[in-house]
Amino acid sequence: MDDVYRYIDENAPRFLDELKVLLRIPSVATDSEAVGQASRALKDHLDAVGMPSDLMESTGNPMVVGRKPGADGAPRVLLYGHYDVMPAGKRELWDSEPFEPTERDGRIYCRGVGDNKAQHFAHIKALEALRACGVETPPLKIVLEGEEETGSESLPGFVKDHRELLAAELCYAADGPRHESNRPTVYLGCRGVLGLELYVEGIGRDVHSGNRGNIVPNPAWKLVHVLASMRDPKGRVTIEGFEDDVIPPTNAERVLLSELPYDGPGMAGDLGVPELAGLAPAEYYERLMFKPTLTINGLVGGYTGEGGMTVIPGRCSVKMDIRMVVNQDPERMTALVRRHLDKHGFEDVKIEVHDAMKPSRTDLENRYADTIVRAVREASGEEPVVWPSLGGSIPQYAFVEGLGTPCIWSAYANWDEANHAPNENVHIHLFLQAVKMSANVFNHLREARA
Numbered sequence: 001m002d003d004v005y006r007y008i009d010e011n012a013p014r015f016l017d018e019l020k021v022l023l024r025i026p027s028v029a030t031d032s033e034a035v036g037q038a039s040r041a042l043k044d045h046l047d048a049v050g051m052p053s054d055l056m057e058s059t060g061n062p063m064v065v066g067r068k069p070g071a072d073g074a075p076r077v078l079l080y081g082h083y084d085v086m087p088a089g090k091r092e093l094w095d096s097e098p099f100e101p102t103e104r105d106g107r108i109y110c111r112g113v114g115d116n117k118a119q120h121f122a123h124i125k126a127l128e129a130l131r132a133c134g135v136e137t138p139p140l141k142i143v144l145e146g147e148e149e150t151g152s153e154s155l156p157g158f159v160k161d162h163r164e165l166l167a168a169e170l171c172y173a174a175d176g177p178r179h180e181s182n183r184p185t186v187y188l189g190c191r192g193v194l195g196l197e198l199y200v201e202g203i204g205r206d207v208h209s210g211n212r213g214n215i216v217p218n219p220a221w222k223l224v225h226v227l228a229s230m231r232d233p234k235g236r237v238t239i240e241g242f243e244d245d246v247i248p249p250t251n252a253e254r255v256l257l258s259e260l261p262y263d264g265p266g267m268a269g270d271l272g273v274p275e276l277a278g279l280a281p282a283e284y285y286e287r288l289m290f291k292p293t294l295t296i297n298g299l300v301g302g303y304t305g306e307g308g309m310t311v312i313p314g315r316c317s318v319k320m321d322i323r324m325v326v327n328q329d330p331e332r333m334t335a336l337v338r339r340h341l342d343k344h345g346f347e348d349v350k351i352e353v354h355d356a357m358k359p360s361r362t363d364l365e366n367r368y369a370d371t372i373v374r375a376v377r378e379a380s381g382e383e384p385v386v387w388p389s390l391g392g393s394i395p396q397y398a399f400v401e402g403l404g405t406p407c408i409w410s411a412y413a414n415w416d417e418a419n420h421a422p423n424e425n426v427h428i429h430l431f432l433q434a435v436k437m438s439a440n441v442f443n444h445l446r447e448a449r450a
């Protein structure tokens with residue numbers, strides 16, 4: 001791989017320039033012009049590195065789908081990434097223009113650089129380098145979607161509708177930040193997410209709390225009772241069956257959890273949560289990866305502005321999310337919440353499902369896991385952190401369920417990439433290392449047997 005790495009170093013300035021062109025396209029999923037521009041630009045890049053591609057229709061934004069043949073007997077590998085980005089948010093919170101890639105202190109700052117443009121672009125530049133150096137790859141396919149930040153709504157259906165086209169033995173992708181230790185990170189799964197809103201009706205309009213106090217029902221009080229019924233003061237969720245389907249970590253997984261780097265006191269100080277200081281790593285990671293959550297995201301209703309306003313709200317709601325672990329599913333969880341409400345006399349509380357992404361996990365023993373960890377270790381010179389599961393949610397299930405293909409993903413961005421936040425950034429040296437990691441992953445998967 002020395003030739004390949006040298007090629008990457010020699011061409012680094014051009015790779016960066018090309019990345020910056022992509023970064024200037026403000027491809028938020030709802031901006032159809034930018035979405036078109038970004039998807040066409042990626043198609044051109046794939047074509048140029050010997051991976052002929054098409055823009056394919058989906059129920060939402062176009063999918064960029066490419067294919068290239070590779071070594072006989074090697075596993076077919078499906079790559080995934082997303083060209084859509086989060087909106088920039090408030091301009092004044094950024095130190096430079098959100099969509100003008102700006103170099104400072106060895107980093108590129110731009111919306112979408114870490115999430116996910118530099119990460120999937122690393123795969124594409126790896127293909128260029130391998131081709132230039134005459135190194136064969138396994139048979140590769142790629143799908144780049146344009147709706148990840150809005151919940152990947154079209155992806156599962158698209159994958160199911162194109163099973164044959166996308167069929168593969170392994171799905172590999174790069175997304176997310178590295179572990180806080182900044183060691184390269186490989187992860188085998190993720191939690192799912194279910195976004196719910198619960199509505200409690202009052203009389204439909206705000207009224208004077210004196211003229212109507214004790215007369216009209218107050219939906220805010222009712223909402224308080226609804227929420228209090230769902231979780232006890234110790235933090236245990238009291239929705240019946242909430243953890244019934246949870247599969248505890250295997251012994252091998254527990255060992256792995258206990259070996260993950262964990263700086264309890266540092267984290268406790270950083271987050272201002274003293275109890276983290278004394279937590280054993282396995283317990284910390286089990287909470288994060290193997291247990292579901294029930295979170296109140298925000299309460300809506302009544303008067304919350306400055307000063308006081310003596311009203312009885314006409315209607316209230318709560319936005320919640322449930323992070324699900326493997327073997328839990330959004331429909332079943334929604335049904336549990338419904339049953340809980342009915343059982344507690346809250347039959348009239350309405351539930352709206354805002355979004356749902358299923359969890360997924362690939363077995364630690366998966367035959368390609370070692371190959372990828374070794375390839376990442378070699379290319380980075382560091383021991384990768386292997387996560388059984390991300391705490392967050394990514395659309396791996398689209399491939400696991402739709403194709404029956406296991407997913408193993410890496411995180412190429414620095415731990416403090418600030419994705420979704422102002423001043424999103426990627427270390428330039430980590431981007432170039434990412435190109436090498438992708439190249440070495442493809443190199444090793446070529447030698448693996450399907």
Ligand SMILES: [Zn+2]
Pocket residue numbers: 086115149419420
């Ligand atoms: Zn994101």
